[in-house]
Amino acid sequence: MTAVLFDNVSRHFGAVRAVDGVNLEIAEGEFFAMLGPSGSGKTTCLRLMAGFEQPTGGHIEIFGETAEGVPPYRRSVNTVFQDYALFPHLSILDNVAYGLMVKGVGREERRRAAEDALAMVKLPGYGSRRPGQLSGGQRQRVALARALVNKPKVLLLDEPLGALDLKLREQMQEELKILQKSLGITFVFVTHDQGEALSMADRIAVFNDGRIQQLGSPEEVYKQPKTRFVADFVGSSNVLPAKLCQRLGVTSSFASLRPEAIVLSAPGDGALSLSGTVSAHSFLGAVTRVVVDVDGSRISVATPASLVVPKVGSPVTISFAADELHPMEDA
Amino acid sequence: MTAVAEKLMLPEPRGPAGRLSDFFWKHPHVLLTVLLAPPLLWLGVVYIGSLFALLLQSFFSIDDFSGLINYEFTFATYRQLLSETNLDIILRTVSMAATVTVASALIAFPIAYYAARYAQGKWKVLFYLGVMLPLWSSYLVKIYAWKLILAKEGILTWLFEKLHLLWLLDAWLSLPVVGGNSLSVSYTGTFIVFVYVWMPFMILPIQAALERVPTNLIEASSDLGGTPAQTFRHVLFPLALPGIVAGSIFTFSLTLGDYIIPQIIGSSRLFIGQAVYAQQGTAGNIPLAAAFTVVPIVIMGAYLWMAKRMGAFDAL
Numbered sequence: 215m216t217a218v219l220f221d222n223v224s225r226h227f228g229a230v231r232a233v234d235g236v237n238l239e240i241a242e243g244e245f246f247a248m249l250g251p252s253g254s255g256k257t258t259c260l261r262l263m264a265g266f267e268q269p270t271g272g273h274i275e276i277f278g279e280t281a282e283g284v285p286p287y288r289r290s291v292n293t294v295f296q297d298y299a300l301f302p303h304l305s306i307l308d309n310v311a312y313g314l315m316v317k318g319v320g321r322e323e324r325r326r327a328a329e330d331a332l333a334m335v336k337l338p339g340y341g342s343r344r345p346g347q348l349s350g351g352q353r354q355r356v357a358l359a360r361a362l363v364n365k366p367k368v369l370l371l372d373e374p375l376g377a378l379d380l381k382l383r384e385q386m387q388e389e390l391k392i393l394q395k396s397l398g399i400t401f402v403f404v405t406h407d408q409g410e411a412l413s414m415a416d417r418i419a420v421f422n423d424g425r426i427q428q429l430g431s432p433e434e435v436y437k438q439p440k441t442r443f444v445a446d447f448v449g450s451s452n453v454l455p456a457k458l459c460q461r462l463g464v465t466s467s468f469a470s471l472r473p474e475a476i477v478l479s480a481p482g483d484g485a486l487s488l489s490g491t492v493s494a495h496s497f498l499g500a501v502t503r504v505v506v507d508v509d510g511s512r513i514s515v516a517t518p519a520s521l522v523v524p525k526v527g528s529p530v531t532i533s534f535a536a537d538e539l540h541p542m543e544d545a
Numbered sequence: 546m547t548a549v550a551e552k553l554m555l556p557e558p559r560g561p562a563g564r565l566s567d568f569f570w571k572h573p574h575v576l577l578t579v580l581l582a583p584p585l586l587w588l589g590v591v592y593i594g595s596l597f598a599l600l601l602q603s604f605f606s607i608d609d610f611s612g613l614i615n616y617e618f619t620f621a622t623y624r625q626l627l628s629e630t631n632l633d634i635i636l637r638t639v640s641m642a643a644t645v646t647v648a649s650a651l652i653a654f655p656i657a658y659y660a661a662r663y664a665q666g667k668w669k670v671l672f673y674l675g676v677m678l679p680l681w682s683s684y685l686v687k688i689y690a691w692k693l694i695l696a697k698e699g700i701l702t703w704l705f706e707k708l709h710l711l712w713l714l715d716a717w718l719s720l721p722v723v724g725g726n727s728l729s730v731s732y733t734g735t736f737i738v739f740v741y742v743w744m745p746f747m748i749l750p751i752q753a754a755l756e757r758v759p760t761n762l763i764e765a766s767s768d769l770g771g772t773p774a775q776t777f778r779h780v781l782f783p784l785a786l787p788g789i790v791a792g793s794i795f796t797f798s799l800t801l802g803d804y805i806i807p808q809i810i811g812s813s814r815l816f817i818g819q820a821v822y823a824q825q826g827t828a829g830n831i832p833l834a835a836a837f838t839v840v841p842i843v844i845m846g847a848y849l850w851m852a853k854r855m856g857a858f859d860a861l
Contacts, residue, residue, distance in 0.1 A: 264764075264768055265767075265768075266767075266768075285767070286764070286768050287767045287769075287770050287771055287772055289770075291768075292768055292769065293764075293765070293768045295761050295765060296761075297759075297761065298760065299761040299762050299764065299765040300765075301762060301765070301766075301780060302784075303783045303784060310768070312769050312771070312779070312788065313769035313770050315620050315779075316766075316769065316771040316772070316775045316779070337752040352600070360769070361768075361769075364770065395552055435807050
């Protein structure tokens with residue numbers, strides 16, 4: 215069953231086209247990521263699903279029911295807000311039980327449900343505290359419990375990990391993934407962090423300028439970027455200009471080439487090669503990034519840090535398998 | 546090495562101002578003391594101290610024959626305060642203050658809500674101007690202007706006549722307590738002018754409180770299934786409550802203490818402020834005047850205590 219359907223949806227603010235003709239279909243139980251830079255329309259799409267915004271054009275369905283014109287409080291969709299939006303005047307328990315309270319669930323029943331939800335996000339016994347007394351990571355979990363206690367059909371997450379530090383973020387990514395699989399709820403996740411989208415999502419929609427640039431599995435989006443923007447934004451692929459494409463026998467005007475698909479050596483069987491000079495390198499831990507200048511185009515190469523890196527200024531040959539080179543649409 | 550390092554620092558200042566800066570930098574508490582001493586002295590001695598001196602007077606009594614103050618500790622003045630006439634004054638003033646406060650809050654909230662949530666740029670400036678402008682003109686001029694508006698021959702009567710609603714005005718004025726010969730000599734008139742004059746003191750704190758409520762809390766409530774009415778009751782109102790309480794402290798205490806509005810507009814019955822004015826002036830009964838001033842203080846103290854118990858300051 216389709217959980218969320220966008221049929222040519224637009225949301226214009228005066229002359230600004232925040233969302234411009236978006237088509238999507240999110241399947242039930244899917245972990246779906248909307249990835250893009252700020253101002254790309256991904257958050258507006260999320261707000262259209264939640265009901266905080268109404269489309270200026272197109273049609274939205276949530277589980278087969280028309281969503282436009284339906285206020286947020288009549289949608290079985292819940293949101294985890296970017297800065298959590300916990301009610302500062304309520305205890306953690308009352309925060310989590312809020313959705314049940316406004317729906318008229320009895321005091322004892324909603325207390326039990328809220329405590330279960332807090333236990334699920336690993337914060338049992340925190341009910342009597344106030345949001346101000348919790349750390350950012352704990353508040354994040356409370357926001358998650360507050361949304362999930364309502365058993366939503368779709369859970370929307372607006373950059374929920376953005377304010378956390380790296381270690382906590384990685385831990386939460388894993389937990390969210392496990393939670394989503396065990397609950398079977400459709401998760402729609404907005405992020406500007408491509409690593410987060412790649413590691414968590416079943417499918418990714420890459421947004422730019424209010425439109426979807428590419429929609430596909432993390433592997434597809436990463437390995438075969440369809441446009442220059444996607445190549446740049448996801449995984450920092452090299453974009454080869456027309457003259458290099460011609461030299462390599464590719465007909466399109468741009469092609470993408472991932473840094474880790476390139477080796478710094480003479481070509482083997484069936485491999486393509488280019489020669490240039492090393493212009494910079496930087497040590498990144500597991501790999502070293504070497505920038506090679508090929509006729510004015512800067513191509514980055516990721517080599518294992520264990521290999522010896524040629525000096526800056528020395529000539530070098532780079533080679534790669536022919537099927538690593540992906541032609542792209544002109545954009 | 547050390548010679549070079551020393552030269553990197555600027556030389557010590559020679560002038561007294563520079564040396565003073567260095568001194569204050571090394572001893573920040575001294576600076577704080579110097580800055581706070583004058584206002585604290587003012588607040589402690591001149592302001593609160595004189596208030597206590599006044600309150601002390603309420604425990605003295607006046608000699609009925611000589612009219613001189615008898616400096617002996619006594620509760621006689623308080624007994625006098627609780628006489629039927631004086632209790633009547635207190636009750637009248639407190640009911641007026643309470644009604645004015647409730648009406649001000651009801652009128653101020655939508656205005657403050659609009660200003661905090663929707664008004665932007667030019668409209669926000671217009672809002673501030675509109676709210677503050679009445680404060681720039683003389684209090685007395687405004688009250689006399691209201692006397693003309695509310696008078697029997699005034700514009701309001703004329704308006705009711707043109708709208709063929711004069712019967713409504715007459716019906717209201719024929720009611721006991723709130724009625725009278727005309728609006729300008731009725732409690733209704735006093736009430737209208739009080740609400741008008743104190744309105745800015747209610748609007749501004751509520752607006753400030755509402756402005757601090759993040760929009761995403763309203764969205765979160767709606768997202769969790771709260772209808773607009775539920776969102777108001779469970780999120781917006783509790784978070785605006787400190788502002789409403791702050792505003793009500795102004796409207797309530799200002800009404801309790803005012804003696805000019807009820808004198809110009811309203812029936813000739815006294816309010817606390819007028820009683821204080823009469824007792825310390827013509828009657829020369831300073832102890833009773835002092836006892837009257839204790840009433841608003843006690844009422845405000847009780848009011849704040851209740852507000853705190855109700856959780857009005859939890860969101861601060």
